[in-house]
Amino acid sequence: MKTIQLQRTQNSDWTYLNEKITLKSPLVLVFGKRELLEDEKIYEEVKNLFNDGHIVFGSTAGDITEEKVDNDSITITAIEFEKSTYEVRRLNILDSGDKANSTDTGRALVNSFPKDGLKHVFVVSEGSFVNGSHLTQGMNEAVNNEVLITGALCGDAAKFEKTLASYNENPKVGEVVAIGLYGESLEVSCAINGGWTPFGPERIVTKSEDNILYELDGKPALDLYKNYLGDKAKELPGAALLYPLKVKSDNENYSIVRTILNINEKEQSMILAGNILKGERVQLMMTHVDNIVNASESAAIYANKDRKKEAELAILVSCIGRKLVLDQRVEEEIEEVMETIGKKATICGMYSYGEIAPFNGEKKCQLHNQTMTITLISE
Structure with a gap:
């Protein structure tokens, strides 16, 4: 070569x-x-x-x-x-x-x-x-x-x-x-390999469509996400790149990390970079340089x-x-x-x-x- x-x-x-x-x-x-x-x-x-x-x-x-x-x-x-x-x-x-x-x-x-x-x-x-x-x-x-x-x-x-x-x-x-x-x-x-660490409680996807996440534990997904971000919620959607979601399905051996690409304030939903299915379990993630x-x-x-x-x-x-x-x-x-x-x-x-x-x-x-x-x- x-x-x-x-x-x-x-x-x-x-x-x-x-x-x-x-x-x-x-x-x-x-x-x-x-x-x-x-x-x-x-x-x-x-x-x-x-x-x-x-x-x-x-x-x-x-x-x-x-x-x-x-x-x-x-x-x-x-x-x-x-x-x-x-x-x-x-x-x-x-x-x-x-x-x-x-x-x-x-x-x-x-x-x-x-x-x-x-x-x-x-x-x-x-x-x-x-x-x-x-x-x-x-x-x-x-x-x-x-x-x-x-x-x-x-x-x-x-x-x-x-x-x-x-x-x-x-x-x-x-x-x-x-x-x-x-x-x-x-x-x-x-x-x-990723190097991201989950934090906070694990929640169940109760409403989604392809890559759009509407509800977690029966509550608006975006509202819950903002609560975890606190003051950083003001920086959405850009801040979402620093706090992706760990997504775990019962049908897979591994967890997938999903980036949040955009948000919909009217529908209180989040648009992810890949699919998320009803019944999957999600958790917020964070990391640092090392x-x-x-x-x-x-x-x-x-x-x-x-x-x-x-x-x-x-x-x-x-x-x-x-x-x-x-x-x-x-x-x-x-x-x-x-x-x-x-x-x-x-x-x-x-x-x-x-x-x-x-x-x-x-x-x-x-x-x-x-x-x-x-x-x-x-x-």
């Missing part, structure tokens, strides 16, 4: 972050600030750099490289697979005329790949209105929970206005892009522990909520991952609106919030 990384800001030229080499038919991951990706010449610009590349765009809440976490840049990671192959597919949720049709989109997208030899699927998805729980459900159905799927819901800093993605064209709204990796020698591992950094290290240890070969590429997807907690110390969680996985790996990734990966030790992918998700790849 060979890789090149470049980066530029609004008014700068492209800068190589490592040695400039020639790549053949590379997979080109272009992650960056949404406003910069809206430049109508951006696809042409990247295509001129990698004429025979397959180019995947995704907007972020921060770009991740070995060098730093950058909020105002576009970062390119171009990868030449020397022993493996890849294919790219894309669909747009808006093409069906139904924004809620995320299950069908996920199923159709992954079903479009040849299944023989498919080792891994990495997803770069629209992140502002997609139902990530439904999207992962559809993708799991397409592979019968037998192929490792990881990825990200694209971000838009902390603005939550719109997100962009695309394949071999200018980035646009509604796109879901999937990359399928094939090869006998290909080794892919992944892990997640817990988040330690959790990232633990995820890296788990992703790396049973590998036969040292990772050559590490794709890191962490949550915007974690970034807000870490603030000026945001790069510490990246540094912990780098120290654990070794110096051979090229580091790339993004801060996102949702992380796609299975729970550790499983194959069925899930939508996560507030986690560090690590995908390690080698040939």
